[in-house]
Amino acid sequence: MTKQTAQKKQKTARGKAVSASRAGDRIFETDGTYFLKLVVFVLLGTLWLKFQQPLEWLGIPIHGIPVGMLAGLILVRQFEKLQSDRKIWYAILLVVTIICYFVPAGIVI
Numbered sequence: 001m002t003k004q005t006a007q008k009k010q011k012t013a014r015g016k017a018v019s020a021s022r023a024g025d026r027i028f029e030t031d032g033t034y035f036l037k038l039v040v041f042v043l044l045g046t047l048w049l050k051f052q053q054p055l056e057w058l059g060i061p062i063h064g065i066p067v068g069m070l071a072g073l074i075l076v077r078q079f080e081k082l083q084s085d086r087k088i089w090y091a092i093l094l095v096v097t098i099i100c101y102f103v104p105a106g107i108v109i
Helices: 003-008 031-045 067-079 083-101
Strands: 009-011 017-019 049-057 060-065
Touching: 031 067, 031 083, 067 083
Parallel strands: none
Antiparallel strands: 009 017, 049 060
């Protein structure tokens, strides 16, 4: 048996052969990739479309629309494969969006 085929097949505790990709390998991203994603999602969370005069909808004044959060939700769903990673990015995006609602940041119409 060559070295390459011995490396591809591993045995589980029950003795079944599995491929190396299913034997517990995890895809890790570099620190730079993680930091870039963090910066992008923080910037998206700060992007609000705010109105100079609040709109009324069902008697509720709407001062702005979080367009960055909506775009960020779509990006997280598209690019993150693991559910645990998606939960982290959703939480970061939501916290930054809520904080930036009270800060004078965003595009004012």
